[in-house]
Amino acid sequence: MPIFFETRQIVTPGDLIAEGEYIAGENTYKENEKIYASRLGLVDTENKKVSVVALKAFYIPKAGDIVIGTVAEVGFNGWTVDINAPYPAILRAGDVLGRPFRPQEDDLSQVLDMRDLIVAKVASYDRTHDPQLTVGEPGLGKITRGQILKITPTKIPRVIGRKGSMVSMIKQETGCNIILGLNGVILVTGKTLESEQLALMAIHKIDEESHTSGLTDRVTQMLKEEKAKMEENKNE
Amino acid sequence: MNDKPEKLIDKKGVRLDGRKPDELRPIKIDVGVLSNADGSAYIEHGKNKILAGAYGPREVHPKHLALQDRMLLRCRYHMAPFSVQERKSPAPSRREVELSKVIRESLEPSIFMEYYPRTALDVFVEVLQADGGTRCASITAAALAVADAGIPMRDIVVACAAGKVEDTIVLDLMDEEDKLGSADVPLALMPNLNAVTLLQMDGILTVEEFEQAVNLAIEGCKKISAIQKETLKAKYVDVKEVEE
Numbered sequence: 001m002p003i004f005f006e007t008r009q010i011v012t013p014g015d016l017i018a019e020g021e022y023i024a025g026e027n028t029y030k031e032n033e034k035i036y037a038s039r040l041g042l043v044d045t046e047n048k049k050v051s052v053v054a055l056k057a058f059y060i061p062k063a064g065d066i067v068i069g070t071v072a073e074v075g076f077n078g079w080t081v082d083i084n085a086p087y088p089a090i091l092r093a094g095d096v097l098g099r100p101f102r103p104q105e106d107d108l109s110q111v112l113d114m115r116d117l118i119v120a121k122v123a124s125y126d127r128t129h130d131p132q133l134t135v136g137e138p139g140l141g142k143i144t145r146g147q148i149l150k151i152t153p154t155k156i157p158r159v160i161g162r163k164g165s166m167v168s169m170i171k172q173e174t175g176c177n178i179i180l181g182l183n184g185v186i187l188v189t190g191k192t193l194e195s196e197q198l199a200l201m202a203i204h205k206i207d208e209e210s211h212t213s214g215l216t217d218r219v220t221q222m223l224k225e226e227k228a229k230m231e232e233n234k235n236e
Numbered sequence: 237m238n239d240k241p242e243k244l245i246d247k248k249g250v251r252l253d254g255r256k257p258d259e260l261r262p263i264k265i266d267v268g269v270l271s272n273a274d275g276s277a278y279i280e281h282g283k284n285k286i287l288a289g290a291y292g293p294r295e296v297h298p299k300h301l302a303l304q305d306r307m308l309l310r311c312r313y314h315m316a317p318f319s320v321q322e323r324k325s326p327a328p329s330r331r332e333v334e335l336s337k338v339i340r341e342s343l344e345p346s347i348f349m350e351y352y353p354r355t356a357l358d359v360f361v362e363v364l365q366a367d368g369g370t371r372c373a374s375i376t377a378a379a380l381a382v383a384d385a386g387i388p389m390r391d392i393v394v395a396c397a398a399g400k401v402e403d404t405i406v407l408d409l410m411d412e413e414d415k416l417g418s419a420d421v422p423l424a425l426m427p428n429l430n431a432v433t434l435l436q437m438d439g440i441l442t443v444e445e446f447e448q449a450v451n452l453a454i455e456g457c458k459k460i461s462a463i464q465k466e467t468l469k470a471k472y473v474d475v476k477e478v479e480e
Binding site for chain 1: 354384
């Protein structure tokens with residue numbers, strides 16, 4: 001039962017990673033007791049599970065995911081939302097209004113118009129139906145302030161860090177609130193423009209150096225240095 | 237250009253461009269060359285210059301084309317008007333429609349189409365300069381563009397041709413050999429799975445010659461595949477170096 005690649009080694013689609021009694025994890029497939037890679041990425045082994053951390057992928061909705069989307073179309077009884085996925089997401093009017101939708105009285109474009117940004121949760125999705133969103137929970141709904149950043153969806157776990165260490169560190173250092181959409185869209189809201197920019201800079205750095213180790217420490221250091229610089233500028 | 241060479245292959249077995257019968261043309265590949273595409277690749281295979289872009293998976297337009305159980309793969313092979321000596325009309329010709337289908341069918345088995353129903357994957361192949369064997373070079377570039385787009389695949393398809401020129405079986409025919417030679421066998425392969433996804437033959441070969449040509453083409457495919465994979469990894473190699 002050999003493994004042909006070491007952990008964190010780069011593989012391309014079709015590379016034979018392991019043979020024998022292993023479990024095929026993410027971005028791999030099993031055929032005749034052999035596990036092959038199905039995406040370009042880095043090998044990751046955990047007990048008997050062999051998976052590949054993709055270097056490039058796209059977002060596929062999953063029920064329960066928090067996502068950030070753009071209203072693409074105002075329909076007759078709801079909205080179509082672009083959530084950066086191959087499928088358009090549907091948001092029903094009743095869900096946003098919190099009461100049954102009355103087509104005679106309610107003007108949907110007054111509630112959410114085209115190009116409005118929303119934080120939403122994927123209520124349901126399967127391969128036969130387009131994803132449906134909900135905003136009926138605290139913290140969800142229309143975005144009124146803050147800044148948006150888009151990164152590769154596969155890198156969101158890196159921004160979160162181990163048990164949320166990375167994102168809570170950035171929140172603490174910059175004093176910003178950060179909402180991570182699992183579809184690769186990030187919302188940063190802070191008290192000042194500077195603090196928002198600082199947080200964006202940190203996330204940008206994580207996006208670019210996502211496959212390096214000891215990143216949390218380096219991001220912390222960068223934030224501290226930048227903050228010191230800002231203080232200096234203020235004092236001058 | 238119109239004066240025909242007397243011999244396509246000399247007594248020592250050297251071809252017009254100085255290659256041995258089992259030698260490939262020089263190949264250069266690049267990935268991620270188009271920023272608006274989800275995945276892209278550029279290949280220089282001898283004098284061929286081909287650009288490929290992959291878009292998707294995305295919503296299908298027009299909607300009625302969507303498939304309920306799998307992804308829709310659409311390919312467009314197109315030759316630029318300036319890609320050949322005489323101006324080529326930019327309208328799709330019979331040959332281009334056929335090659336689009338051939339490229340689509342050679343990529344289809346390598347992609348996990350059933351993962352993303354009701355979506356489309358569009359692959360555009362643009363031949364900027366043609367010099368024989370464009371279908372093979374196009375498949376090589378298109379497969380790489382799809383892999384670069386992050387689409388789950390069984391293997392990266394690679395293609396290469398072999399043929400018969402003056403009673404010798406040769407690898408990777410160029411334009412003159414293709415036109416004046418007696419047979420051409422393009423072949424696309426999933427190298428790790430050892431599965432053929434495209435096999436065509438133009439001309440006449442005996443069974444023995446055909447087998448010889450197929451084996452030669454498979455060897456050629458494997459050599460190109462190594463370059464293909466190296467290029468794809470090289471896009472992220474700087475990432476790897478920082479890590480170590």
